[in-house]
Amino acid sequence: MTISFFAIGLLTIVSFFGAWAYDEGTINSSILASLFKVFRFPTHALFWDFFNRTAATFYSGLLLNTVFYAFLAERLFSNLKRQKAND
Numbered sequence: 619m620t621i622s623f624f625a626i627g628l629l630t631i632v633s634f635f636g637a638w639a640y641d642e643g644t645i646n647s648s649i650l651a652s653l654f655k656v657f658r659f660p661t662h663a664l665f666w667d668f669f670n671r672t673a674a675t676f677y678s679g680l681l682l683n684t685v686f687y688a689f690l691a692e693r694l695f696s697n698l699k700r701q702k703a704n705d
Contacts, residue, residue, distance in 0.1 A: 659683065
């Protein structure tokens with residue numbers, strides 16, 4: 619789970635800065651901004667009023683999302699590995 623946490627965390631950080639640059643108008647590509655919409659789900663999409671109060675709650679929501687996606691990735695790879703071993 620550690621590897622997936624760091625990989626997804628890195629992608630979240632890169633997409634956050636890409637979305638920030640797109641909002642500021644310093645880059646023209648919206649690919650990173652679109653990717654950030656994925657990485658900010660589910661906390662920021664469902665509970666925006668709570669996670670938009672302070673910077674601490676905003677970043678803690680991103681951390682929760684990273685943990686959530688790392689757990690999902692770990693479970694997915696674990697199940698795929700188990701199925702491959704049974705075949």
